[in-house]
Amino acid sequence: MPPVDEYTVGTVARMSGVSVRTLHHYDEIGLLPASGRTESGYRLYADTDLERLRRIMFYRELDFGLDEIARILEDQQAGDDDHLRRQHRMLRERQARTAGLLRALEQEMEARQMGIKLTPEEQFEIFGTDTFEEHQREAEQRWGDTDAWKQSQRRTAAYTKEDWVRIKAEADANIAAFAAAIEAGEPADGPVARALAEEHRQHISRWFYECGYDMHRNLAAMYISDPRYTKTWDDIAEGFSQYVHDAILANAGSA
Amino acid sequence: MPPVDEYTVGTVARMSGVSVRTLHHYDEIGLLPASGRTESGYRLYADTDLERLRRIMFYRELDFGLDEIARILEDQQAGDDDHLRRQHRMLRERQARTAGLLRALEQEMEARQMGIKLTPEEQFEIFGTDTFEEHQREAEQRWGDTDAWKQSQRRTAAYTKEDWVRIKAEADANIAAFAAAIEAGEPADGPVARALAEEHRQHISRWFYECGYDMHRNLAAMYISDPRYTKTWDDIAEGFSQYVHDAILANAGSA
DNA sequence: GGTGCGGCCTCACGCTACGTGAGGGTCAAG
């Protein structure tokens, strides 16, 4: 069974997914000349033509012009590996770009649901081609733990307003319970406070990202070190953020 | 200072990254009419126009036609969230598609380094549009019989009579070659028989479903255990199915 | 051996989404 090695346009079209007209076009402009003809004029394509077509489709997928593709294919006809590496790099760039769009979109969704509005300039920024990787790095650095951040973005993007109402209600209840515990004189390392800390951890895990005890400890550290948190929370009760921090540590340590 | 809220074409172009001509075009076809004009005829765009432009650019990035975009934007003018979710879904699909291409490319790079050649069909397979997530999941797991069967069904459905003639010719040639190899006393684990086994695998991959070495081993097992095969094949020559089975294993093991 | 019928051929015009001037007003600065 030497592979028959001779396909007509229709067969090639069905195998590859491009149209017959496209094959005609590629033949016309010399990008993919049929390597043979039957006596009656039918185009015949060989396996090597299929290989070339595949390359063409790859570069087309990446939005190259046909003339560019022709140049690329002619240029480094020798280096097969170069092609592959090239394509690989470009695909990764595209992944990065799409990822950037995704992240931006997710941010917008979240922002919208929480009633925050981005400025038009902020919104257009993501389309700039050069700043993509930068944008990405910035987001990663801001949140140190990339996975948690990404996971959070993924999940919250799908939330509806109802979800957010519910989430906020849960969070408020947790905060109120903490406040009550403080008022009741419950020690931060006591069972009540620890239970509330556990509730808090599960709240995060349920709605935002998987939050283990280690992660929770990190959060606790942030709660007493980041002024954005301490300021808001210590308005609720004196020493609130410190109390929550201690409760989290107690809960994490006991687990 | 109230937000300026009135931009000329050039400003919008610089902010958004599209060309002035594109803005003119979108105005002409009514996709993004300038919300105002100065006395001297200069187009003026407001913030809401920028928002709309951003949406347009998003859908364009995803290769929608301008008329489609117009319909989408008019259709669900109410549901902002719907837009966002829609875009989100599409971006994720694109991520999946690019990931699929990447995976295939990496596979090819690896294969090339190991000196193995993929069949053309294996290579084209990744370009199929609808079945990407499915394809990916399938590839992640190992191929079960049902998946191979479904893929086979999908592909063979499009084959014409011509294709089938060609397929049968290829298959017959392979069988005849195996029979000749047996007659010539070629060992089942020798180079000739292994080459024929490889030809057989590529035949399957080319016309029916992606058949890797693992899958091929499964097939081999079936050839000696399923009476429908043994009966037909052992009519050709004594021990035919066993011989084919051994050759396939030898070929798969050596790869 | 005619008669379909599906596949192939070559023109050749149409379409989308702009690019690219040509020819000419407009506006703020020098």
Next chain:
DNA sequence: CTTGACCCTCACGTAGCGTGAGGCCGCACC
């Protein structure tokens, strides 16, 4: 009051095919 950047409206050009029109293979079926 000129200069240069920016804007306007035609209007034709381009890429990458889609979509027939009109006609020739080739194989099956009567």
